[in-house]
Amino acid sequence: MAKKQIKPYITIDSEYFIPEKTSDVFMEVEFEYQVKKWQGALPKFLEKQGLDLTDEEFDSLLEENYELLHPDNREAWILESDAKWADKTSATYKVLAALYSGDWECRVCGPVPQVNPQPAARLRDLKKRGYIIGSRRRSCGTCGQKTMHDILVMLPSIEARFEHGNELRKPMSEVLKKRIKSVLGYREVCFNVVRSEVELLVDHKFPSQRWNEPESDNPNDMSVADIIKKFQLLSNQTNMWKSRYCDTCFKTGKRGDYMGLKWYYQGDENWAGQTAFDENGCVGCPGYDLELWKAKFLEAGEKKA
Incomplete structure (x- = not known):
């Protein structure tokens, strides 16, 4: 798929994608930092969270999201997330923790199937709690298969574009x-x-x-x-x-x-x-x-x- 370089440190795909069996809309992005490169995805439309951005709104948030997703912010984000969970033995929390790398994780050989081989319901629960999770079939560099991958996008809680939030849909x-x-x-x-x-x-x-x-x-x-x-x-x-x-x-x-x-x-x-x-x-x-x-x-x- 064609790529577009927005800044020397921001590259995006030319097309959005829709995770299977959802109405959500994401775009794959590549953010280059001094310490590492993050190849992830950003949301345009999220049914559970009430997010619905125009193309222009999506583009205008790229710089802000670049700063928010800086690797230096990952540890604090996880600490804040963990503080919301009283029961860290639940099946849903275990799937969340398996995605704490903030990178694409394979559902065949990654950490998610080790805690839950069929995580779809748990992922839906996490989205209802406000977590941003993208899913897409990708070629896995570890198992060599084209498998479903999931990524936890470590952004703050999203303010819905609409006054009524996700009650509109x-x-x-x-x-x-x-x-x-x-x-x-x-x-x-x-x-x-x-x-x-x-x-x-x-x-x-x-x-x-x-x-x-x-x-x-x-x-x-x-x-x-x-x-x-x-x-x-x-x-x-x-x-x-x-x-x-x-x-x-x-x-x-x-x-x-x-x-x-x-x-x-x-x-x-x-x-x-x-x-x-x-x-x-x-x-x-x-x-x-x-x-x-x-x-x-x-x-x-x-x-x-």
Whole structure:
């Protein structure tokens, strides 16, 4: 993957990544210090912590995060973290302590499987407690396999961008996620192809960049009509495509396109909501409801024929 050098001591990937089975968004970064080089990841979107940064906000925090993640701060960060745990014999704490290196740790040969061979539930618990943990498949220099790796990002508690914090995004059970994918036919809407369950992400049609109040509840028995109205299915890659367009639109008021086609079945490229949080301003944009956008596009073409 292409790299971008922001400063002589800061290098970042050109693309974000989404850890498997999550909605979180990270970017791999490389921070060079006098004593060592840290090859880690920084968060852009964290569902459990209510963090939701635009591209510009992410970039503006790079220097600050560089200072916060200096190796000299690691010991104090761990001491502060440990002070929050009354029971250091718990399974969740043991997984946390196994990640105290602050580096990518392999789930096959690293310290995590030594304390818990199936740590997914414990990692979720840690995220709920405010810890920032990125996960990604990487080639392991020790066991030689391409395995899932986890990294504990030793940043302070994050102040949510929204007043309501993570209350804005209501919980969604795995049962409901599976049901949504089934209702929507396991079809990735951008390329109109059926994909496996693990390759699909449940996307809110109305982008969270424009939320200013909590979303409606996501009950397991949500009606089919509400599922179709509220969600669409994307892949990691197409979800990032939409996210970038929505970030840009929120900042500039210019809506995105679909593979270069600047066509909108309602309005034009100028976002036209009554306020910055008006969902009506998204109607007509391909990213808002791509299946409907494509149907309207074909309908318009037929009328001209």
